[in-house]
Amino acid sequence: MNKDIIFLNPVCTHNIWGGTRLNREFGYSIEGDDIGECWGISAHPSGDGTVRNGAFQGMKLSELWEKHPELFGNTGMDRFPLLVKIIDAKDDLSIQVHPDDAYAKVHENGSLGKTECWFILDCKENATLVVGHNAKTREELEQMIQEGKWKKFIREIPIKPGDFIQIDPGTVHAIKGGTLLLETQQSSDITYRVYDYDRLSNGKPRQLHIAQSIDVITVPAKSAENSVVHTEKKDDAIQQLIQCPYYTVYRIDVEHRVETWQDKPFVLMSVVKGEGTLNGTHLKKGDHLILPDGYGKVELQGRMQIIASTI
Template identity: 95%
Template sequence: MIMNKDIIFLTPVCTHNIWGGTRLNREFGYPIEGDDIGECWGISAHPNGDGTVASGAYKGMKLSELWEKHPELFGDTGMDRFPLLVKIIDAKDDLSIQVHPDDAYAKAHENGSLGKTECWFILDCKENATLVVGHNAKTKEELEQMIHEGRWKEFIREIPIKPGDFIQIDPGTVHAI
């Protein structure tokens, strides 16, 4: 079998979110209307947003289908699903604080899903912008006390960011944009 060595371009999936803005259309040229476009899932084979091959030999195929039918294109990883989700996010408002599981927890408690490690590269942000990454509790007891007493400003750890910053969010880390 001759492997196709052309670059595979995908038509992304864009999502409407109450915290989204207009920059994905205005600055990146994604052809989606609205003032609430929060995410562009640029590389995704996720059931909630499966990218479509835009041109070439596999035009029209979903990325999940390409992964399943042509594993040789991806290095025959042996994984049962495409392991990445690459997004561009335009958040004009704060997002909810989240904590994601690791693979072992997700497999056991989330219907066999994969865990979630995130990496964020800051393309642009307002001056003096911050992200939530982690918390300030020193012990489990202090964590429980801060939460029960609603001491959120003291509990939540905010870090300053600027364009060009790279942040890795490991599973189990409190985080928010």
């Protein structure tokens, strides 16, 4: 079986709130000062990555998943399950919420729901994110939204680089301007916009999804204390950040040399800082790659930080 590392050419997107850091700091060759997202590892129709190297060079990840299920542990899943993005928010994103699998299946043509998580790469001093809301009951939630009492409704929580936030379906959330983060999520593009600061895009307000939002928002919200995990560099180079039904996410800090073993159906890796090697193959900031099923021993050398995930 082909045991090569699968490197991917990502897909970048223009967004009303995007900036220039994905080009400037990560070297992605896309022009413009509104580049909001790099879909680093994705087989979603809205941004299907292309294999950069080896026997499958030029193939879309969705096609590789379909034609070579053995590379991904023959999971039997009907689509590639995860999506990894780097997001550069120059301005605030809209206040939004995602449905779960059951709601999306019925209301969004069989789509997956969207559970996601964020690892904060960089942010302003005293930065905050919107995570959760202040409504105590569904009636209060509906009233606050319908009457536009956004200051009362929206809950902001402080963040710093290295923080990790799990965003379960039903969680009101928004990334604030000046924040750079890596997102690991289910392979879904379903977002319900609750509020967009009355911004105009091409002269018109962007579509809101008030009825769907009220349907799916969890009331009351999870406590602010339980919403953010402060991760620190530890002696152990590999830290598990979360394990949930859809993914397990790890932070890997390589100072000199780290050895591990790839015994999962597949492992996704994104290099978010520095450079080094993986079993002798050069890695640099901005690289996105997949270690296929049965890859075996992994030796990382150099000085770099990697966010890895698997199912």
